[in-house]
Amino acid sequence: MPSSESSLQIPLSFSPWEMFLNAGSVVQCVMALLALASLLTWTIFIAKSVEFLSVRRKLRTAEKTLEEAGTLALGEKGTRQNSIAHTLVMAAETEKAVSHDIPNDNEGLKERIVLHLERLEAAEGRRLMRGTGLLATIGATSPFIGLFGTVWGIMTSFTGIAASKATSLAVVAPGIAEALLATALGLVAAIPAVVIYNHLARQSASCRAQVADLTSLVMRLVSRDLSRAHIFTTSAQITPFNVNRMAGE
Template identity: 85%
Template sequence: MTPISFSPWAMFLGAGPVVRCVMTLLAMASVLTWTLFIAKSVELLRVRLKLRRAEQALEQANTLDLGEEWTRDNASIAHTLVMAAETERRCSADIPDDGEGLKERIVLHLERLEAAEGRRLLRGTGVLATIGATAPFIGLFGTVWGIMTSFTGIAASRATSLAVVAPGIAEALLATALGLVAAIPAVVIYNHLARQAASCRAQVADLTALVMRLVSRDLGRARLPAAAGSVVRLDPQPRDALAAAE
């Protein structure tokens, strides 16, 4: 009598067509999970490095024009944020205000860009959440179907020995095991990537604050000539008073 093999591959080959399709689907989901993990990890690592370099450039810049020049070669959202602020400043050149309205309009524009970048960073991770939530149930479906098929075969053959029942049940339970193998890493990887994306979003928020600081500096410098002129107009009064006293 040939001994029965209980290796995963042998049980996969011995399973029914429905259970085999379930196992194949779960194996593909597991491969997709690890592929997304490697791809998104590399992507987020590159994004963090670019954002860090852009943050250093904006820290050292003293004007918005310098910030635009120093982030021009940085392939990150930093240059987009600076250009958005510069574009809004040009479009608002004919609107008389004290600068607060311009700041508010720039902040609204930068917030939209920041939200869009956050969505881009999380792109693809929704698949991991779907795999983590559905893989155990898909595996359970394969198990239930396999056990039903085994019991039907037992009833048809009128054999109730454990040697006849065990192989079919073991093949069915392999589907549940594969479901857990696919789901557990997907959930862990999803949480890990979500934390990494949140860290990148925090860096983008820091860049937004740095851009607004440069805008505030430029607006402050634009008001300097008027302030200097007012000081000059006040200077003659003390000198006239001294002349009268003499």
């Protein structure tokens, strides 16, 4: 009799690892999938955080360089080590070179450059958000995947109870606990994914704002160059006229 009482007092082990090992194959696959999703979430978070840190540092350097540059050529020279800033400057220079045969078209040239730079801004925004779509998928689907594992595990537990014809709590509890672990893992995978996705979206928006600032600085350099070219052309046209008039007098 004492031995039976002592055996009843031995607590059942419900550690997550043992519940995973005792679960059915389908529930184990669901749990492994959710664990992989959680690992991907944190991997993307670390990788994108490092990327955004580097991008923000480069954008700040490029902004300072373009602020100090007096011409577009100097801006191109100072941003050669910065991919997105150099791309913006080269796009403006390329459009200027292509449009050199169109006379008196400063406003049209500015409009074409702005359209090109806007496309580059959008492309940079898409590049910055690359990989974060997986976080949205994980955040949206993980709870349902975990729920599927729970439903399947409970169905399996009830089938086993019916087969063994035992309805005691000690028989029912382990199977239900193993099944509920799948739902818990689904929430563990989904909640960080949603939080991290929102955080990275804010970081991307901040970087896109900095890229927009670079676009404004590039357009300022373009406007300066065009104004200088206009003044030079006007003075070159007026000077011979004045010289001839003075000679006639």
